[in-house]
Amino acid sequence: MSKRATVIGDGGWGTALAMILAQNGHQVTVWGPFEENIRTIQQTRLNSAYLPGVEIPPEITWTTSVEQAAHLAEIVVIAVPTQFCQAVTTRFRGHLPLTAQVVSVTKGLDRETHRTMTAMAEEYLGIPSVAALSGPSHAEEVARGIPTAVVVASPHEADRLALQEVFSTGTFRVYTSDDVTGVQIGGALKNVIAIAVGISDGLGFGDNTRAALITRGLSEMTRLGIELGCRAETFSGLSGMGDLIVTCTSRHSRNRGVGERLGRGESLTAITSGMKQVAEGVWNAANARALAAAHHIEVPITDQVCRILNDGESPLRAVQVLMSRNLKPE
Numbered sequence: 001m002s003k004r005a006t007v008i009g010d011g012g013w014g015t016a017l018a019m020i021l022a023q024n025g026h027q028v029t030v031w032g033p034f035e036e037n038i039r040t041i042q043q044t045r046l047n048s049a050y051l052p053g054v055e056i057p058p059e060i061t062w063t064t065s066v067e068q069a070a071h072l073a074e075i076v077v078i079a080v081p082t083q084f085c086q087a088v089t090t091r092f093r094g095h096l097p098l099t100a101q102v103v104s105v106t107k108g109l110d111r112e113t114h115r116t117m118t119a120m121a122e123e124y125l126g127i128p129s130v131a132a133l134s135g136p137s138h139a140e141e142v143a144r145g146i147p148t149a150v151v152v153a154s155p156h157e158a159d160r161l162a163l164q165e166v167f168s169t170g171t172f173r174v175y176t177s178d179d180v181t182g183v184q185i186g187g188a189l190k191n192v193i194a195i196a197v198g199i200s201d202g203l204g205f206g207d208n209t210r211a212a213l214i215t216r217g218l219s220e221m222t223r224l225g226i227e228l229g230c231r232a233e234t235f236s237g238l239s240g241m242g243d244l245i246v247t248c249t250s251r252h253s254r255n256r257g258v259g260e261r262l263g264r265g266e267s268l269t270a271i272t273s274g275m276k277q278v279a280e281g282v283w284n285a286a287n288a289r290a291l292a293a294a295h296h297i298e299v300p301i302t303d304q305v306c307r308i309l310n311d312g313e314s315p316l317r318a319v320q321v322l323m324s325r326n327l328k329p330e
Contacts, residue, residue, distance in 0.1 A: 002025045002026055002027060003026050003027070003074040003075050003166065004026070004027050004029075004072050004073050004074045004075070005018075005021045005026040005027065005028045005029070005073070005074065005075040005076075005077070005166075006028075006029050006030075006031065006069050006070060006073040006075070006076045006077070006096075006100075007021070007028065007029070007030045007031065007077045007079055008031050008069065008076065008077065008078050008079060008080060008088060008089075008092065009030075009031070009032070009077075009078065009079035009080040009088075010030050010031070010032030010033075010034075010037060010038065010041070010047065010050070010062070011050045011051075011079060011080070011081070011139075011277065012047070012050040012051040012139035012140065012143075012277065013079050013105060013137075013139045014030060014077065014079030014080075014105075015030065015047045015050060015051045015054075015056065015139065015143065016051065016054075016139040016140075016142040016143040017077055017079060017105065017142070017167075018030045018056075018060050018077075019054075019056065019057060019060070019142075019143055020142065020167060020169055020172050021075070021077075021166070021167070022057050022059055022060050023057075023169055024166065024167070024168075024169060026075065026166070027059075027061075028059070028060045028061065029060075029061040029062075029063060029068065029069050029073075030060060030061070030062050030063070030069075031063055031064065031065075031066065031069035032062065032063075032064060033064065033088070034064070035064050037049060038062045038063065038064050041056065041062050042062050045057075045058060049276055050139075050276065050277060051139060051140065051143055054140075054143045054144065066091055066092055066095055067095060069092075070092055070095035070096045070097075071095075072097065073096055073097060073100050074097075074099075074100055074101065075100065075101050075103070075163075075166055076096055076100045076101070076102040076103070077102075077103055077105060077133075078102065078103070078104045078105065078106060078117070078121055078130075079105045079106065080106060081106065081108075081278040081280065081283070082106055082107075082108030082109070082110070082111075082117065082278075082280055082283055082284060083111065083278075083283055085106055085108075085110070085117055085120055085121070085124075086110070086120060086124055089120065089121050089124040089125050090124045092125060093124060093125050093126050094126070096125060096127070098126075098127065098128075100127070101131070101159055101162060101163060101166075102121060102125065102127050102129075102130045102131065103130065103131040103132065103133050103152065103163055104117040104118050104121050104130055104131070104132050104133070104184075105132075105133045105134070107134060107184070107187035107188055107190075107191060107243075107280055107284075108187075108188050108191075108280050108283060108284045108287070109188050109284055109287040109288060109291060110287070111283070111286075111287055114287050114290055114291040114294070116132070116180070116181055116184040116185070116188075117132070117184060118130040118131070118132050118180055118184065129154065129155065129156060129159065131152055131153060131154035131159055131160060131163055131180070132152070132153045132154075132180050132183050132184050132187075133150055133151070133152045133153075133163070133167070133174075134150060134151060134153075134183050134184065134186065134187040134238075134239040134243060135148075135149060135150030135151050135238035135239050135242055135243055136148070136149070136150075136238060136242040136243045136245065136246035136247075137150050137243075137246075138246065138250060138252040138253075140252050141252070142172060145171045146171065147171050147173070148171065148172050148173070149173040149174075149175065149238055149242075150167075150172070150173075150174055150175070150238060150239075151174070151175045151176065151177050151183055151237060151238045151239050152164055152167065152174050152175070152176055152177070153176070153177040153178065153179055153180040153182075153183040153184075153239075154176075154178065154180060155178055155180060157178070160176040160177070160178070161176065164176050175237075175238065177234065177237075177239075179230055179231050179234045181225070181228055181229065181230050182225050182228075182230030182231055182234035182235065182239070182240075183234060183239040184239075185221060185224060185225045185228065185230060185235075186221055186225070186234065186235055186239040186240035186243060186244070187239055187243060188280075188284050188287070188288060189217075189220065189221045189224070189284075189288050189299075189302065190217070190221065190240075190243045190244040190247050190248070191247060191255045191279070191280045191281030191284060192217075192255075192281045192284060192285045192288055192301075192302050192305050193213060193214065193217030193218075193220070193221075193244060193247075193248060193281075193301060193302070193305075194244075194247040194248045194253055194255035194256045194259065194281060195255050195256070195258055195259035195262070195279075195281045195282070195285070195305050195309075196213050196217065196259060196301050196304070196305050197210055197213050197214065197217075197248040197249075197256055197259060198248075198253075198255065198256035198257060198258060198259020198260040198261075198262070198263065199259040199260070199262050199263040199305075199308065199315045199318075200213055200259075200263065200319075201256070201259070201260050201263060202259065202260040202261060202262060202263020202264040202315070203263040203264075203315055203316065203319070204263075205319075210248070210249075213248070213301060214244060214245065214248050216300075216301060217244060217248075217301050218235060218240065218241055218244055220292075220298075220299040220300070220301055220302060221235050221240060221244070222235040222240070223297050223298070223299075224288075224291065224292050224295065224297045224299065225240075227295045227297050228295065254275070254277055254278070254279040255279045255280065255281040255282075257279070258271055258272070258275075258279045258281070258282060259305075262308060262309075262315060263315050268282070268309055281305070282309060285302060285305050285306045285309055285310075286306055286309075286310060288302050289302050289303055289306045300321075300322055300325060301322065304318040304321060304322055305318075
């Protein structure tokens, strides 16, 4: 059954999901904040700034009007970077129908409270329950129809089954989960680990180092998740290990790319000043470390990434610190 779908966020991921929804026959409107970018997409059917080289179906509507985007929406996708989530969702408060099914696809934590994006969206939208969709899903591949599998999480079975149907296509397979927090913790922390892997690659280290960082990074994610009441098996799934692998190894990964350039000696300011899109791990490393500290959970890789990003620690020194920690059982 065709539904009215609104995608809040005109970046690469929002655009790719709008294409998935349109492919399934839904009436899709994408909201973006910048008139110039929206006008360009309308005229060219290309989102060259965030998803270059992908032709966008003409049936998708683009707007900067909150009222137009929110009007009669049945499905709402929140696809804005972490640092803009509060400001953007607040703009939509009172405009969305309370019956709309809302799903967050943003991978991060709130800077002040370290809460998940679904918790933030529920508060600022005034919507009682927001689902989360996550997994190994680079927008560049999803938009081109490359087979992809993700997971949608909601505490309500009816909602997650409905969203599973809404998003699933012949190339975009959606699984379900009720572990909403676990799905999001995996999505937030994997970006930080990907920066660590990129740093390792930039330093010229090899496959052994990469495998160790991915494996021990997964251990950090799982430890923190369990402390927060999540299920351990969530971190073995698509939103945990799956997303971690793709973000740590893919040429599409902005977080891994930032880390690689740091490892080669570039400054963070020089790297980020030239980026059109957000590397969420840069923003979320400190959030993840603070959340772990509040729960007395050790996250040594995350801690060293924070020191490199925020405290001027040299990548080589960070490696030395990690390798000289007290010996312990796995």
